[in-house]
Amino acid sequence: MNVTVRLQREVFDIGAETAAMTRGRSDIGAVVTFIGICRADENGAPITALTLEHYPGMAEAEIARHVEETCARWPLRGVTVIHRYGRIEPGEVIVLVATASGHREAAFSGASFLMDYLKTRAPFWKQVETAAGTDWVEAKAEDEAAAERWAGAQPDVEQPR
Amino acid sequence: MRLLYFAWVRERLGKAEERLDPPAAVATIGELMNWLAGRGEQYAHAFENAKVIRAAIDHRHVRPDAPIAGASEIAFFPPMTGG
Numbered sequence: 116m117n118v119t120v121r122l123q124r125e126v127f128d129i130g131a132e133t134a135a136m137t138r139g140r141s142d143i144g145a146v147v148t149f150i151g152i153c154r155a156d157e158n159g160a161p162i163t164a165l166t167l168e169h170y171p172g173m174a175e176a177e178i179a180r181h182v183e184e185t186c187a188r189w190p191l192r193g194v195t196v197i198h199r200y201g202r203i204e205p206g207e208v209i210v211l212v213a214t215a216s217g218h219r220e221a222a223f224s225g226a227s228f229l230m231d232y233l234k235t236r237a238p239f240w241k242q243v244e245t246a247a248g249t250d251w252v253e254a255k256a257e258d259e260a261a262a263e264r265w266a267g268a269q270p271d272v273e274q275p276r
Numbered sequence: 277m278r279l280l281y282f283a284w285v286r287e288r289l290g291k292a293e294e295r296l297d298p299p300a301a302v303a304t305i306g307e308l309m310n311w312l313a314g315r316g317e318q319y320a321h322a323f324e325n326a327k328v329i330r331a332a333i334d335h336r337h338v339r340p341d342a343p344i345a346g347a348s349e350i351a352f353f354p355p356m357t358g359g
Contacts, residue, residue, distance in 0.1 A: 151359060167358070168283055170351060173335040174358075198358065210359055230359060236337065238351075239358025240283035251284050254355035 116186065117193040117215070120178050122169065124201040126208060133213050136193040143192050145219040147226045149212040155205035157252060162243040167200040167209070170238035174198070181232045185214075188228065189221035196229065200239065228265050234258040277344070279312075281322070282353035285329065288322035298344075305331045306340035308350070323352075330355060 117136050129148060137143050153165050182194050193215030203209055210233065214225040241252040280293045302311045306326070313323040323329060331338050332351045344350060 169358070170280070170282060170332070170335075170353070173332055173351070176335045177337075233359035235356060237358040238282070238332070238353065238356055240354065241357040242283075251354070252357045254357050258359075 116191070117195075118182060118186075119195040119197070120175060120182060121197045122171075122174055122200060123197065124199060126199070127197045127211055129208075129211060129213075132195050132197060132211060136195045136213055136215055140192060140215075142217055143215045144217050145222040146193075146213065146215045147219070147222040149210075149226050149230055150208050151210040151230075153203045153205050153207050153209055157243045157245075160245055160247075162205065162245050164205075164244040165203045165209075166242045166244070166249075167203060168240045168242065169198075169200045173238050174200075177237050178233065181229055181236070184232075185225045185229045189216065189225040191216050191221055191225050194225070194229070196233070198233075198237070198239065231258070231261040231265060235262040277347055278349045280349065280351040282351065284354055285322050285352050289318050303343055303345070304340065305333070305338055305342045305344060305350070308344055309340070309352070312352075328354060 129150060133146055133148060137146060155161060178196050182196060185191065185194065191214055195211065195213040197211040199209055212226050212229050214222045216222040235258050243250050243252060278293060278295055281289050286292050298308055298311050302308050309323050309326045309329065313320050329352050333342060333347045334349055
C-alpha cells in the first residue's frame with residue numbers, strides 16, 4: 116500500500132505523484148485522479164486570489180484518518196492526497212486525490228468518498244480576495260450532504276485485494 | 277491549556293492562540309465557549325453564535341458535550357472549507 120499525505124504551499128505535479136504512487140507494483144489496474152482547481156469566481160463574483168488557512172498538525176492527522184477509513188472500505192493499493200495552503204491564484208491546482216486499485220470500482224468510489232470527507236472535515240478555511248476586499252468562503256450544505264450519503268453505504272462488490 | 281483560534285474566530289478575537297486555565301466548573305466544550313464569551317467584547321463577538329463554531333480537542337473533532345478535562349490543546353473554528 117503506497118500512501119502519501121502531504122500539505123504544502125507549492126504547486127504539485129500530477130504525473131510525478133501518480134508515478135510515485137504506482138512505482139514498483141504490478142497489481143494496479145486502475146488509477147483515478149481528482150484535482151481541485153481555483154476558479155476565477157466565487158458566488159458569481161470574480162476573485163483575484165484564494166488564501167487557504169489550515170490547522171497544522173490536525174490537517175495531516177485528519178486526512179490520514181480519512182485515508183485509513185477509505186482503505187478499510189475499499190481494496191485500494193495506493194492513495195495520494197496533496198493539499199496546498201497559502202495564497203492560490205485562479206487556474207492553479209489546490210488539491211490532489213489519487214487512488215490506485217486492482218479494478219476501477221474501488222479507485223473511483225475511494226476517490227469520491229475521500230473528497231467528500233475532505234470538503235467537510237479537513238481543517239482548512241478559504242478566504243477570497245475580490246475588488247471589494249477579502250471574505251471568508253462559507254461552508255456549503257451540499258458538501259455536508261455529500262459526506263453524509265456515505266454513512267451506512269457499503270461497497271457494492273467484494274473484490275480481491 | 278492551549279487554545280487555538282482559526283479563520284474569522286481568530287480575526288474577531290485578534291489572536292491566534294493563548295494559554296488559559298478555565299475554572300473547574302467549566303467541564304465541556306459548550307461550557308468553555310460560554311465562559312470564553314464572557315471574557316470581553318471581542319470574545320462575545322467571536323462566540324455570539326456558538327452553534328456555528330466547531331471544536332477540536334488534541335487534533336480530533338468533538339461535539340459541544342465533550343469533556344475538556346485532560347485536554348492539552350483545544351481549537352475553535354468555523355465550518356471547514358477545504359478540498
